[in-house]
Amino acid sequence: MGGNNDRGRVKTTETAFELIELLKEWDGATLSEIADELDLAKSTIHRHLSTLEDLEYVTKEDGVYRTGLRFLELGEQTRTRSDAYQLAQEKVADLAAETEERSQFIVEEYGRGVYVFREVGERAVRTDSEIGKRIPIHATAAGKAILASLSDERIEEIIDHRGLGSLTDETITSDDQLWAEVAEIREQGYSINDQENTNGLRAIGVPVEYADGEPLGALSVSGPTHRFQGTLFEETLPNLLLGTANELELNIQYS
Structure with a gap:
């Protein structure tokens, strides 16, 4: 062989x-x-x-x-092997309950985003974001938040390997545009997905980092454009997610 x-x-x-x-x-x-x-x-x-x-x-x-079903056993073991992941799961549930929307925790593997945890609130829009699904990292709020936590060298590697494919008319397909957004995310601390992955859907994402600055993953909350606008989208949700990520990072650091 x-x-x-x-x-x-x-x-x-x-x-x-x-x-x-x-x-x-x-x-x-x-x-x-x-x-x-x-x-x-x-x-x-x-x-x-x-x-x-x-x-x-x-x-x-x-x-x-x-x-x-043996794959279910393997997948669950992979998903639960990290104590930090378990702490993230609690925050995903909290976010879904508080916002009544869909929340998720995503990590990067091989240059793509992977759904590790997801919860749906009472008003959540149902999408095909099942656990374990792999997604283009440049086309989601959580994915872009992770990118902003990575080194420039690693971002270059991902772009070279995975490219910047288009999922909707709003998806970022330009290297320059992506780098500009990465800089903005690093400055303000959160990312925005405005129908870049799914038409009619917006999301806010924040990175979750270890104490040394290395990314664990990212939290995000998503919902329909008619609800995700104005003060809710521009202030309330970003502040909620930033506070939640900060709590999670402290819990991970001192757990």
Whole structure:
């Protein structure tokens, strides 16, 4: 079994995870569907699926394969392994209850934002921000808040690797515009997402940092444009989030 590029990536491992990602994306598929999509022999796919079944990572019902609940165990262990993450979860719940909107805690991994915790208040808009979802870091309030906490060198790396793709007409796609916004976030302490990820949705984000200035992640609150405007959007929510982040950072420092 050899590598398939300079980094020594193992092809069979890569295929197994391509298969798992496909099952996740399609919410289940048959052997033929998987083989056709991955352009591999059915016998090859069957060996992968049989191995994953034996290891209890894939289930099969009426010829349809799906990801198994063992992934839930792995995901929850990943999400709860940090005491700081647990403290962040409490603040996400507090923000959702106080604002009655949607709140979330996002971290950066491999140059993208990842939803770690999310809570919805009584008036929250339902969106596809499920736990574990990976998002372009430049197109969300929390993501931009994290960017502003990173070094300029790391920001450059992320831009070079991930680019600045567009999700809406308002998404930042210019390096210069992003750098200008990073400077503004660093000065005022919070970020704004004005329909850059989802049309009709605005958000406020604040970074959460360790005592040495390294970013843990970011908190944000999002809601519809007709509610997120005026004093609420310009003063109330930024002040609430800044205070919440400060409390969280102190709790992390002295926990």
